[in-house]
Amino acid sequence: MIIRQPAAAHYGCSALHRVTWFVIAIPVLSVPLYSQLASTADALTTRPDLRKHGWLIVADSAQTSVQKFITKNSSRFGFADNDALEIIASHIDKNGWTHTKYLQHYKGIPIEGADVVFHADKSGNVQSVNGKFVIGLTATGATSVSVARARELALAYLTSDEYAWENESQEAMIKLSTGNAYATYYPTPTLVFTRNADTLAVEAKNLVLAYRVDIHSVTPSYAYRIYLDPTTGNELRRTSLRSGNCNPTTATVYTVYNGQQTIHTEEIPQSNPTRYRLYDPCRRIQTKYESNDVTNQGTTWYAALDGFTQAHWGAMRTYDYFQHGLGRPGGPLDTTKVMVQKLTSDIVGAMYSNGAIFSDDNSTSHCHDYMTNLDVVAHEWTHGFIENTLADLQNQGASEAKVLNEGFADIFGEMVECYVGSQSDQCGTWKAGGECTSLESNYPRNLKEPTASQGARTYCGLNWSGDVYAKSGVLARWFYLLTEGDTASNDHCCYPITQQNFIVVDGVGTTIASDICYAVLTNGYLTSASDFVDAGIATAYYTDLEYGTPALYSVINAWHAVGVYEGLGENACGTFDVYNSPAVAVSTRAYRTCIPPLGNGLWVKDNGHLTTTSGRYIHMRTGTRVDAGGYFHARIQQPCSTWVAKVGGTSVLESQLDSSLPLSHRTYPLSISIRPNPAHATAMLDIVTNRNVVVDIEVNNLVGSRAILQLGGVQVASGASAIPLDVTTLAAGLYLCLVRTPESISTCYFLVE
Known part of the structure; x- marks a missing residue:
C-alpha cells in the first residue's frame, strides 16, 4: 500500500474539499464494483445480490476503517501494483457520516467514470461502498504525441476567430467564477483513459488512452471537450461542455415573470451620479450582459431591464433555497462565484458552464420574452451544484449520468418555484419553464406526465429514443410520484411486487423527497457515471437509513412505476412464469x-x-x-x-x-413466495424446486443491513414445500427474504402489518 501526503492541502469554507489527500494502492476491480468478485466476497456483505449493481452493504463483522477495510480484504480483491485509488473529495453529512470519493488510476493515469465512494459512520466504520471500477486494463500508457502537440492538434480540429483565453473579459470571468486568480481558459491536455462513447459501460473493453482537451471559443461561440489518440493525434470524439464582507444595496426591480421584487445590488465606486450594478456581494452573484455590467442610476430599476433583474432575482432565490431550504453550507457552489450572463445570438435557451449560468435574449426562440424564468435559472444553477458534489454526475454527452443530471436540474427547478411561495404562480404546475410559450413541442417540459411534452415517462419505454432531456422525464416523474403520490402505470405490463397493471405510490411530500435527492448527490451515493439502476439503489439505501418505512416503500414503488426494477425487487415474489403448451x-x-x-x-x-x-x-x-x-x-x-x-x-x-x-x-429452478402477504404473526415461505436441496433462509430489512431472522441448513424436498416463519417480533414494514442454495440466491419481498 502506498500512502502519499500532499506538500500542502487547501481547505475551503465548506465540508467539501476538492483536494488530493493521499493515494492508496488498490486493485483494479470489476464494473460495477465487485460485480465479478469471487463468492468469498459475500462474507463482506448482507446483500450479495447488489454486488452486480456496484453496491457493497458491509456486514457487521467486516466493518472497520476505510484503510483497514482495503488492507484486510486485499486478497479477496486481487490488488495490483499498477492500480491506485486517489482521494479526490470528502463530505461530512448532517448525521456525522463521512463520505469519501476516490478516482481510480492505472499507471498513474486517471480513468474517467471509475470512481468509488466509501461511506463511514460517526465511528469511522465503513457501512457501505458504491461506485465503478475497471478490471483487466493492459495498456502501456505510452504516447507518441507530446502535450504541446496535442494542444496544437486540438486547436486545428476546433478553429476559432477568437478563443476564450484571447478575450480579456472571458479570462476575467473564469477567475471570478472559480475564485482562482490563476484560472484560465487556455487548454491543458490531460492524459486519461476514456470510453469510446460515453453511453458505454465503464469497462476495460470500452476504454482507450486519450488526451482530453477542453476548448472554449468566443467567436464562434462554443465549448467542446475533445479526445485525441495519443499515438496518432487523430480525433477520437468530442462532446459539448454546455448543458450553467457583505454590505449590499437593496433595490426595487420589475421582473418579467414574477412582478415587482427586491434584490441586492452594489454601488459603483466614484460614479457620479451614483450608479449601481447587478452584483450581490453577499451571495457573490453577478449578472452581466455579455461581458458588461448591467447598471442603473438609483435603486429603483428601469422596467426595460426586467430580463436582467429577473435573472438576478432568480439566482438570489435559488441560492437561498440551496442554503436555507436544503442546508447547503456556503451556498450551492461552495466558494465558487456565480454569474448569470445574458448573451445575444450565440446561446439558444440556457446553459451552465464553468461556474456561470447563461441565458439567451432571443424572444422568438423558446419563450415569449427573456429565458430567465426562475426555474430555468435554478435548473442551470443545479448543474453547478451537482458539479461541486461527490456525485459530480457527467454533464456532457448522452450517458444516463447526463440524463440524471438533467432530471435533477428540473426537479430542483420545480422546488425553487415552491420555495419562493406566493412570489411565483408556478409551484405545483410540474412544468419546467412553465411561463414559456415555446415554438417547440417539447418545451415547457411536463414533469408530471412527460409524454405530454414528448418526454419519456418509463425507463426504456415510450420516447426513450429521444435526447437526454426527453429521457430525463423518467427521473422527474419518479420525483413527482414520490412527492405527491398517485395510482400509477407505465409502459411495461406488470410490476415485480404487485403483479398488476398499476401500482399505488404514497406521497412523502416535498421535504423528504427533495432531501433524498440532495443526499444521494452530496453524500456520493451516486458517482460520475451512475445510471438509473444506481439511482434506484442509492435513493432506497438513503431512505432506509434516514426515514425507514413507509417512505422506503414509496421510493421503491415510485421507481417501479417508472420502470426501474433492478436492485429494487427484481426477484420479488412472482416473477417466474411459464406457458402450458408443447x-x-x-x-x-x-x-x-x-x-x-x-x-x-x-x-x-x-x-x-x-x-x-x-x-x-x-x-x-x-x-x-x-x-x-x-x-x-x-x-x-x-x-x-x-x-x-x-x-x-x-x-x-x-x-x-x-x-x-x-x-x-x-439451472435447478427454484421459486419462492410468502403468504399471506401482508403477513401477521406467522408467514409461510413456499418453495418450489425440482430436486432435494439444502437451503439457508434469511429475513433482512430492505437494504439488508442486518439479518433479523435466520434459518440454516433447512432440508427442502423436490416439489412444493411450506416453511413457517415467526414474524411476531418484526415491526410493521417491508422485508426481504433470501433463500440461498449452493448455486443461487432467490429473493422475495413481503410486508408485515
Missing part, C-alpha cells in the same frame, strides 16, 4: 412482457418450446414447471441492458438471445 410463440412490442399477463404460471411440457419476443424484459410468473426436455427461446428486440430475461433464476444475456436454452442443462 409449442408457443409470443410476440409483442411492449418493453416488458409478462407470461401470462396475469394469473398463475403454466407448464412447459416435455419437448415443449416457448419462444418469446419483447422489447426489454421477459418475466415468467409464479408456478413455473419446465420438464427436462422443455426449452425457452428469448428474443429481445431493443435491449436496454445485458440482463433481459430470467427463467428459473437464470439470467439470459444478450449473447444468448438467439439460441434455444435447455433449462435442464442450465
Whole structure:
C-alpha cells in the first residue's frame, strides 16, 4: 500500500474539499464494483445480490476503517501494483457520516467514470461502498504525441476567430467564477483513459488512452471537450461542455415573470451620479450582459431591464433555497462565484458552464420574452451544484449520468418555484419553464406526465429514443410520484411486487423527497457515471437509513412505476412464469412482457418450446414447471441492458438471445413466495424446486443491513414445500427474504402489518 501526503492541502469554507489527500494502492476491480468478485466476497456483505449493481452493504463483522477495510480484504480483491485509488473529495453529512470519493488510476493515469465512494459512520466504520471500477486494463500508457502537440492538434480540429483565453473579459470571468486568480481558459491536455462513447459501460473493453482537451471559443461561440489518440493525434470524439464582507444595496426591480421584487445590488465606486450594478456581494452573484455590467442610476430599476433583474432575482432565490431550504453550507457552489450572463445570438435557451449560468435574449426562440424564468435559472444553477458534489454526475454527452443530471436540474427547478411561495404562480404546475410559450413541442417540459411534452415517462419505454432531456422525464416523474403520490402505470405490463397493471405510490411530500435527492448527490451515493439502476439503489439505501418505512416503500414503488426494477425487487415474489403448451410463440412490442399477463404460471411440457419476443424484459410468473426436455427461446428486440430475461433464476444475456436454452442443462429452478402477504404473526415461505436441496433462509430489512431472522441448513424436498416463519417480533414494514442454495440466491419481498 502506498500512502502519499500532499506538500500542502487547501481547505475551503465548506465540508467539501476538492483536494488530493493521499493515494492508496488498490486493485483494479470489476464494473460495477465487485460485480465479478469471487463468492468469498459475500462474507463482506448482507446483500450479495447488489454486488452486480456496484453496491457493497458491509456486514457487521467486516466493518472497520476505510484503510483497514482495503488492507484486510486485499486478497479477496486481487490488488495490483499498477492500480491506485486517489482521494479526490470528502463530505461530512448532517448525521456525522463521512463520505469519501476516490478516482481510480492505472499507471498513474486517471480513468474517467471509475470512481468509488466509501461511506463511514460517526465511528469511522465503513457501512457501505458504491461506485465503478475497471478490471483487466493492459495498456502501456505510452504516447507518441507530446502535450504541446496535442494542444496544437486540438486547436486545428476546433478553429476559432477568437478563443476564450484571447478575450480579456472571458479570462476575467473564469477567475471570478472559480475564485482562482490563476484560472484560465487556455487548454491543458490531460492524459486519461476514456470510453469510446460515453453511453458505454465503464469497462476495460470500452476504454482507450486519450488526451482530453477542453476548448472554449468566443467567436464562434462554443465549448467542446475533445479526445485525441495519443499515438496518432487523430480525433477520437468530442462532446459539448454546455448543458450553467457583505454590505449590499437593496433595490426595487420589475421582473418579467414574477412582478415587482427586491434584490441586492452594489454601488459603483466614484460614479457620479451614483450608479449601481447587478452584483450581490453577499451571495457573490453577478449578472452581466455579455461581458458588461448591467447598471442603473438609483435603486429603483428601469422596467426595460426586467430580463436582467429577473435573472438576478432568480439566482438570489435559488441560492437561498440551496442554503436555507436544503442546508447547503456556503451556498450551492461552495466558494465558487456565480454569474448569470445574458448573451445575444450565440446561446439558444440556457446553459451552465464553468461556474456561470447563461441565458439567451432571443424572444422568438423558446419563450415569449427573456429565458430567465426562475426555474430555468435554478435548473442551470443545479448543474453547478451537482458539479461541486461527490456525485459530480457527467454533464456532457448522452450517458444516463447526463440524463440524471438533467432530471435533477428540473426537479430542483420545480422546488425553487415552491420555495419562493406566493412570489411565483408556478409551484405545483410540474412544468419546467412553465411561463414559456415555446415554438417547440417539447418545451415547457411536463414533469408530471412527460409524454405530454414528448418526454419519456418509463425507463426504456415510450420516447426513450429521444435526447437526454426527453429521457430525463423518467427521473422527474419518479420525483413527482414520490412527492405527491398517485395510482400509477407505465409502459411495461406488470410490476415485480404487485403483479398488476398499476401500482399505488404514497406521497412523502416535498421535504423528504427533495432531501433524498440532495443526499444521494452530496453524500456520493451516486458517482460520475451512475445510471438509473444506481439511482434506484442509492435513493432506497438513503431512505432506509434516514426515514425507514413507509417512505422506503414509496421510493421503491415510485421507481417501479417508472420502470426501474433492478436492485429494487427484481426477484420479488412472482416473477417466474411459464406457458402450458408443447409449442408457443409470443410476440409483442411492449418493453416488458409478462407470461401470462396475469394469473398463475403454466407448464412447459416435455419437448415443449416457448419462444418469446419483447422489447426489454421477459418475466415468467409464479408456478413455473419446465420438464427436462422443455426449452425457452428469448428474443429481445431493443435491449436496454445485458440482463433481459430470467427463467428459473437464470439470467439470459444478450449473447444468448438467439439460441434455444435447455433449462435442464442450465439451472435447478427454484421459486419462492410468502403468504399471506401482508403477513401477521406467522408467514409461510413456499418453495418450489425440482430436486432435494439444502437451503439457508434469511429475513433482512430492505437494504439488508442486518439479518433479523435466520434459518440454516433447512432440508427442502423436490416439489412444493411450506416453511413457517415467526414474524411476531418484526415491526410493521417491508422485508426481504433470501433463500440461498449452493448455486443461487432467490429473493422475495413481503410486508408485515
